Amino acid sequence: MTETIKGVIFDLDGVLVDTACLHYKAWKKMADKLNIPFSEKDNEKLKGVSRKDSLDIILNHSGRNFSETEKHQLLLDKNNDYLKLVNQLNENDVLGGVVKLIEELKYKGIRISLGSASKNARLILELTGLYHYFDYIVDGNMVVKAKPAPDVFLTGAELLGLSPSECLVFEDAQSGVQAALTAGMKVVGVGEQALLHQATAVVPDLIGFNIEDYIK
Numbered sequence: 001m002t003e004t005i006k007g008v009i010f011d012l013d014g015v016l017v018d019t020a021c022l023h024y025k026a027w028k029k030m031a032d033k034l035n036i037p038f039s040e041k042d043n044e045k046l047k048g049v050s051r052k053d054s055l056d057i058i059l060n061h062s063g064r065n066f067s068e069t070e071k072h073q074l075l076l077d078k079n080n081d082y083l084k085l086v087n088q089l090n091e092n093d094v095l096g097g098v099v100k101l102i103e104e105l106k107y108k109g110i111r112i113s114l115g116s117a118s119k120n121a122r123l124i125l126e127l128t129g130l131y132h133y134f135d136y137i138v139d140g141n142m143v144v145k146a147k148p149a150p151d152v153f154l155t156g157a158e159l160l161g162l163s164p165s166e167c168l169v170f171e172d173a174q175s176g177v178q179a180a181l182t183a184g185m186k187v188v189g190v191g192e193q194a195l196l197h198q199a200t201a202v203v204p205d206l207i208g209f210n211i212e213d214y215i216k
Helices: 020-033 040-044 051-059 068-086 098-107 121-127 151-160 174-182
Strands: 007-010 111-115 136-138 167-171 186-190 201-203
Touching: 007 151, 020 040, 020 051, 020 068, 051 068, 068 121, 098 111, 111 151, 121 136, 136 151, 151 167, 151 174, 167 174, 174 186
Parallel strands: 007 111, 007 167, 111 136, 167 186, 186 201
Antiparallel strands: none
16 A cells, blocks of 8 residues: 555444344334335345435335335334344444454554444444544534445544545445545455455454554
8 A cells, every 4th residue: 555544444333343233133123013024134235324324225115105204203213222232232242353453553653533324333332342442433423425425434534634545444334335435545344355345455354454564
């Protein structure tokens, strides 16, 4: 990589903490009530997508129209169910290799931001003991356009006082990878090569991740 990386922006769900299963349970409960088929494979398509857009994707399979009032209530109900599950999270739910990598970044003076579509990001970071590591947190409460729009990452770079080319993003979703590339940032995909092949590099997880290859 030609330019020195001075800042790292992490996605939350699936990169730092595996909350995808919690989202699935909450969306599944809602879909079942509405008699809408919804599988774990369907849930994969919602990675990196905003809550409102995720709802629209699910409701498109219902064969009926929903008013904005109905949609608002469905989002409230889903989020309440999700938060009940989230509140059970603790430090043991942090994914492997995450704390070691973050501590190494802090030791090397690399600035860290979160770049997540989640509106519950701060709560999740607090419950899992990660909150104090972050210089800035950019979440779904701060940006209007969700991924694949680059806004969440561009805002993170701006807060860090860095140019996009000085930032490295960690993402597990195709929409997130696209957002980072559109922002002009290098991105490490965390997950399956077939899904994240557009990323600068792809790793199965962050266990044993060597940051030295990216900050030289």
